[in-house]
Amino acid sequence: MHIKDLFSSLFTYTPDDKQTYNFNLIEDPNTKAYTDSNLGKEGNDKTKIFPSLTVNLDYLKSKYNLLINSDIIFREFVLNARGKQYNALLIFIDGMINTEIMNEFILEPLMMRNKNNLYEGSQNRVISEAVANNITVRKVKKFNLPNFISSCLIPQNAIKQVSTFEDSISGINSGNCALFVDTLNLAFDIEVKGFQQRGIEKPSNEIVIKGPHEAFVENIRTNTSLIRRFVNNENLVIENLSVGNITKTKCGVCYISGLANEDLIAEVKFRMNNLDVDSLLSAGQLEQLISDSSNLNIPQLISSERPDKAASYLLDGRVIILVNGSPYALITPGILSDFLSSPDDKNQKTLFSDFTKIIRLIAAFITLLLPGLYVAITSFHHEILPTELLFSILASRANVPFPIIFELLVLEISFELIREAGLRVPSPIGPTIGIVGALVMGQAAVSAGIVSPILIIIVAITATASFAIPDYAFGFHLRVYRFVFIFLGYLCGFLGIALGFFVYMIAMCDSKSFGVPYTIGISPLEHVKGTSYYLPPIWKREYRPGFLNSRKETKQGHISMKWKNR
């Protein structure tokens, strides 16, 4: 290396060959790159299937982008029916079908290979014959190829004849296969689903002690089978609706006809049929799309992953909505008492379940109001505290530099951070981080003199109480609104909390869920049949909830335990 090279490398100009990779999706956000495509806006026009196979094939090739789509399979073959051969086409999506079923029960019976399909006679069958004046008149029954294929040739359990492309395409998309035959202007939609899915497991978020331990899965057919096994009655109706212009997600509306109120069923179907969304991917989205509006963001539909809970609500007269691809069922309507009750309440003795209901009510109040009340009491109303408690609070706060409101907000927000982080930490250390994080952080903060120990206790009790709420959405709602009450308590003490609580109650009493007032049955002075916050003993549960207006009022005889009277 010469010094000359060194100098030249230092001081000569070398243009920057490397260019930074610069990819912009859109130059100017105000100008659109494309005009809106027509995807999802097909509307109600349906294209009829053509009799010619080649035309059908071309149509489908363009629809499915066959040249670039890798898992759409087109299988052309020759169909042998009663001695005659037709060209046929089978379309399916690789990975979604069960190939054994397709080979054994569709291709084999239809191809020439099947010796049972041989026939030598005439295609048309003579029914009757009459001779008059040397003219023979024969009544002939023409050979109906579609009926022959579907009723005699294909031994598959579910087969449907469709006449529009849209129906056959929706069948192919959900895992069936479509059979097109030359000269027929209809297609066959044959059930051959065989995709992988998660097996039935224990519920992960709604754990009970005495009830069954099965939970819903993603496939709607499995879920409906779980419900059917509980209800065990032919009056259980599961209607099919599809929501979403692009995804056309299958949703099932379940109710027991003869029990559920007709207006409720009509309202549910009306709301679901009048949604203009491109896609629907989960039950949570559907819940937000069909809920009544509420200022409070309270959950107005119950979502549950337990089939026994869904079945018990069905038998009360409610309507269940299942969404394909989501393991949660939506139960309408949902009132306040439902969000504070657990599916285990009916499995246990009334005394125990009423006791736990009282605990849950206390937990709801603590989650919502305890931090706010603490701030209010220490800021304005400290005379309530016993003198010794006041002294321990003062002593523990002696070295803390922050005012109470700031301490409380810091602790609450860090607790929410820990909670959120605990969801994302990989599972072996997940629970440990939650507990260790909270304890260590709390203890370290107290030792450093940043927060006072009394406040740690308050925040810990609040957090524990929030975990005692059975419904996740309702618990979330309480967690968010406690910040409002903290602020009100800081602002003007008990006056702020009382006024805030009043407005909160008014907003809650004003909300409705599918036509039912949200707080029905809460007040002990207003008696609605079959509805109350506390469960009566089992022999008293004669009536279905009155607010559902179901078509059968009683669900138990007046004396349900007839064996006692013998």
Place this chain on the structure above:
Amino acid sequence: MENSKISAAEAISIVFGIFVTYTLVALPKSMLESTKTATLINIIYVGIIALFITFLIYKLLIKFPGDDIVDIAEYLGGKPLKVFIGIIFIFYFLFSSSILLRNFCECLKIVYYPMTSLIFIILAFLIAICVTLHHRFSSIAKVNLLIIPLVVISIIFLFIANIENFSFDNIFPIFGDGLFNTFITGLGNLGAFGGITLLYFLPPYLKEPQKMKKVYLTSVILGTIYIILCVSIILFMFVSLMYTNQIMPLYSAARHIEFGNFFQRLESIFLLIWILQMVCYLCIISKISMSTFKKITNIRDEKPMIFVFALLIFAISLLPKNYAISKFIEDYIYHYMVIIVSIFLGVFLLILAYLKKRKKKELNTNHEQSI
């Protein structure tokens, strides 16, 4: 509002709530001031009279099913009388609730917020009212049904917890200031039954009009019993000179509660419950005033008037220059307002309308007979 119907239990609790709210501030004190130790006898006597009046009102209102007093005024005297009566009642409602709010906020200021100006305490109440008035009347009635048992339980708790501080001899001498004072001058205590005013406006709201008799009579009986309870707490706990000089006697009674060494000075919790009841009462009164206003002016929707009514309450409550004037108004003038407006004027109107209706019926039957 039009479609908000309330059930029988909610109607009873609304009317009862008016009795409750006034006793929270200074009603027991003014009653004790006028009839001293004979107040309990006096309340029973006045309660029976009020029950008769309620029964009379019920009997007259039942002839006009589904109509409240403004509609009956229209039937009686046409539009001018309807507007006149409507304005009187709206003024009565706004004035009495503003003065009550002012007195309550003065007490709150003395106890809790000595450094804050009174305007802001009243403003806090009004913000809450403005927000809740956008909701329906039936949800306010539902919340009232939830709050009333709380208040009643708090008063019963106050009674029971203070039993050791009671001296039941305070009821002697039994006739207080004399028979004349108890029974004749003591008729002024009819002003405690301000809840009767609401009975004129209830019929359009009832979901089950056939239960009207039960609603009306139960609410007045419950109100009487409740007033007896409140007055007895104060009568037994304090001596005569003391209860005439307190700003909020029930609050002072709550200060004496003591359970052992650690449950002392629980009066803040009582005030929390009483604030709930006060704001609930204000919402109900404002709602009824607004719907009356809508009736007399034929506007389509009364929602834009929410701010106007709230500002009116705010302004009227700040009218008295100092606390002495507003206390005087509540102690003395309010009683006579109740007696004149709700008892005399209302019953008088109803009787006139009933006579007119009967006359019309007679004319009709005479007309038919002559045909």
Place this chain on the structure above:
Amino acid sequence: MNNLFKKIFIALLIVMLLLAFSKSYSTLNIDNLSVVVAMGIDVSDKNNLAISFQFTNPSSVSESGTSEQSPSIIYTVDASSISSGINLINTYIGKSINLSHCKVITFSEEFAIQGISDEIYTLINDTQIRPSTNIVISKTSARYYLEQSKPLFENLITKYYEVFSASSSYTGFTSNATIGDFFDSLICHSCEPYAILGGVTNNSTEYTGTTNSENDSSTKSNASSLSGQSTAENTGLAVFKDDALIGELNSIETLCFSIIRNNVDGFLVSVPNPNKANSYIDLHVTPLISPKVKVNIINGTPYIQLDCTFTGRIYSIESGADYLDANMLTQISNSCNSYLESILTKYLYKTSKALNSDINGFGKSARKNFLTLEQFYDYNWREKYKDSFFKVDVDSSIRSSSLLTES
């Protein structure tokens, strides 16, 4: 745009309310308070009051809970009234004073003789003072009494203040006089106020108290035979006429007061032994029902009948005595009856003749004799009380003993 205006308006409202309420917040927030646990009021020269405030340092209550006593700090200030005294202390200390946890208010004896109604009115009207605050009249200066109030078995002096009057329910030698009751009695036309009598024991064992009987239950504060660490004691009652102190009751008289007021759950008395002279039997007596008081106005003077019903158990035994004999029990009952009647009568005549102060509240029962308040006020019960006649009936049934052995 509408939405934006709405949001700005709401934000403005919140800021306004924050500013308005923050002044009260800074006054009442616990971080800015120093907590007074007791107050004392003395006479100072120039017609002023010497007000003492007793604080305790809450930092001494640490997390681990130490076993050392928290020291109490006393500040005294000379002022013309209680409110100006509080003002002066506020400027001196820095944190604002809060009286919500004040447990004891002490007046010195010389101050109480002059009349304390002004101070009582000021204190009772203060929103922070609890009506259940004990009121003590101290035989020494109030400041000295506060200094000597050292808790024996508790760490915090507030705990001591909370329980020191609890002995009234099982001995009857003191009472739980509160400022609320004092004020009620002060303005009521039918009774007179009373307060706890406090003092400081001397280190010497010399007995300087006056004796009414042979047994040693006639002590009162500042004159008792208690010896121990120099500490405050509360035995006896201070009797007021209107708002001025006019007399004191010793322990046995306070016991009679507690019996009549039904403040005592059970008490010990030594009654003369019916069989042996100069010997006493200790009984534990429990009231069965509250004493019945009947007041009749005969020829303008009150005639007061008092009926007490007790049940009792023998508490101590002499050797060789058999107390479970039915005859014996009846004799002991009779002896107890006569003893209690004598002390009650003596006490009642002391209140009426010597002190002319109806601290027992007989005036409330007297009201039954009048039909209207005006008649009662015209009668002027407070002055007529000194002419009253009393009749005391005690019925005590000694059921059995609390002894494990018969004799």
